[in-house]
Amino acid sequence: MTVRAVQVIAGADVIAYHSARHGRSIARSIAAEHLRADHIEEALIYPVTTESTDHPGGYRGALDEFYESAAARLAVHLDAGRTVAVISEGDPLFYGSYQHMHKRLAHRYPTEVIPGVTSVSAAAARLGKPLAEADEVLTILPGTLPEEELTARLASTDTAVVMKLGRTFPTVRRAMGRSGRLPEAHYVERATMTGERTEKLADIDAETVPYFSVSVVPSRIADLPPGTATSTETATTTETATATATAGEPSGHGEVVVVGTGPAGPLWLTPESRGALAAAEDLVGYTTYLDRVPLRPGQRRHASDNKVESERAELALDLARRGRKVAVVSGGDPGIFAMATAVLEVACQAPYRAIPVRVLPGVTAANAAAARAGAPLGHDYAVISLSDRLKPWEVIAERLHAAAGADLALALYNPGSRSRTWQVGKARELLLEHRAPDTPVILARDIGGPEESVRTVHLADLDPHQVDMRTLLIVGSSQTQAARREDGTEVVWTPRRYPEG
Known part of the structure; x- marks a missing residue:
């Protein structure tokens, strides 16, 4: 507990805390030695925790009703001029029950929130392992997320803490395994309290995991061997x-x-x-x-x-x-x-x-360029490279003829470079044998980069000098449409329905 927390409790008239129906409160047990006999205690007992309920609004409806009632109980003391201290384990505004009181009371009464040590910091301290170092990104996740979401977020972050284990533990462990993070993951139960336990997450029996436990994937940098370079x-x-x-x-x-x-x-x-x-x-x-x-x-x-x-x-x-x-x-x-x-x-x-x-897999240039332009690849399309460095031009021309003859939209990769300057012109001539001169052609350059540009021209007006290796071309089919919207932007799309023969 912080010095300020102790001071506030000492000066309070009312001590409020949340608990389950068994009546035991972790927050109260932490603050017990600072409570006085003359303190008025308000035990805010949840009607439900994780079990089902017959409340018309379901689990969320039952809790919302409880929080309204609990806030009303505290308001009676506040209106009577009493100072109320709501005690909360960890930090009051970090996954804490107090936040529901705060939303309902803080705009009506003078309020001070005293920050506390979160279970995240306590767990790292008990493990003796840094959570994040240098440019590492720490992600804090509730174990109640769907397994796919947990897996994706664990895979994409540097370091992580997963909270709210208990019944979610099997899902969390599977997500750790699927994301490749299980060998790095640690388990911490009741950090800094009686019954504290720390082990490798992979060694934990799911049947023994309480709600008040977390999984920690600590800093990778901190685990580098001594003497390892700290710059890449x-x-x-x-x-x-x-x-x-x-x-x-x-x-x-x-x-x-x-x-x-x-x-x-x-x-x-x-x-x-x-x-x-x-x-x-x-x-x-x-x-x-x-x-x-x-x-x-x-x-x-x-x-x-x-x-x-x-x-x-x-x-x-x-x-x-x-x-x-x-x-x-x-x-x-x-x-x-x-x-x-x-x-x-x-x-x-x-x-x-x-x-x-x-x-x-990654986002390929054709899909990125198409998204910027609208939906020019909304129907069947072909992807062809115009580079003749690894295959002869005769093969490229044959494939262009075949794809254009089949009325496919075309995504053309590697259209030109400093050493290849004539391929785009040849491709334009060939495609004009199959397509109308006003067929939309998208010139997408440096998509996603600082010099991004997307332009639409007619096939007959395609200028090879405006094309380089950072450009991708999308040539529409006979059905591809281009239109200008009210905001001045031009969109290109190929309908998913094709005219009947």
């Missing part, structure tokens, strides 16, 4: 490949996770991808994509040029073969013109066949 190390692919080649025989299997970052940065990351990037010991990728990932102490980055995909894949698998947890960072979705193919191709060769490889 970076190694070039060549340097690391040399070191790996002389590192001796494999020391055990790690894992390779191919992660899609979406078209730009953190706003496009899925929770699963964010968690995989945070958990990795090594990050491998094209420099531009690695720069999108936050720096984390203890991680090594292996950056390389965009034209050495096989080398990157082999490096990642070599690191995993020596027991490292490796994330291969890819832009967009890793399975669409990106790193997943390269990694799997190498992973299916000796000596890498036994190394676990996972591919995590």
Whole structure:
């Protein structure tokens, strides 16, 4: 208890506290030595806790009625000029019952809220483990959330505390396991009180878990071995490949996770991808994509040029073969013109066949660009790369003819670069053999980035000089519509219904 809390209790006329129907109150037991015989005590006893009720408004209705009644009881004392101290375990405004009194009384009477030590801080202190360090993000979650939501949030955060265990414990433990956080998770019961217990969460029997317990996933930085660099190390692919080649025989299997970052940065990351990037010991990728990932102490980055995909894949698998947890960072979705193919191709060769490889999806550029423009891919569509670096132009032209002839909307990746300047013009000529000159074409550049721009032109007016490698083209089908709305924005969509033949 804080000094101020003790002072307020000493000066109060009325001591109020919440309790279940058994009448025992943790808050009162904490403050018991400071209570006087002349204190008026108001035990605010819940009509229900977790059980069912026949109240017309259900569980929530029963509690709302109780809080109204409890507030009215305290108002009688306040109107009589008495000072009321509502005592609450932890902090009154942190998942505390007092907040319901506060909402009903604080605007009517002078009120002071005395902050307290939360179970979150108490649990970390009892474990002797920092909750968060440097730029780590701490997430506090109620165990009453659905399992999928818990899993997603645990995967995407650096450190976490899950409260309100009890009957939710099996769900919380499953979420910890599914998110990959179970090995890091600790269990704390009744921190700083009689009956305190701390153990690894994985070792806890669900039948023994009370409501007043929490799970803690502490700071990863704090667990780094002494002497580990606290700033992120970076190694070039060549340097690391040399070191790996002389590192001796494999020391055990790690894992390779191919992660899609979406078209730009953190706003496009899925929770699963964010968690995989945070958990990795090594990050491998094209420099531009690695720069999108936050720096984390203890991680090594292996950056390389965009034209050495096989080398990157082999490096990642070599690191995993020596027991490292490796994330291969890819832009967009890793399975669409990106790193997943390269990694799997190498992973299916000796000596890498036994190394676990996972591919995590990301927002691909076509879907990101389509969303910015409206819904131009609302019906059947094809995705084609105009780059002839890995396949001949004749193959590209044949596929464009086939997709255009089938009246598919088209998402065209890699339309041009400094060394490829004629492909867009050729594609336009070919598509005009199948499409009307006024077919909408979306030029989406740097979607999600600082130079984002989205424009719509007619197919006949498509200017190859306005297209570069950071541009994605979406060409509408014969059914695609473009319209300008009252706010001046133009939207493009392809109807889901197709005219009958």
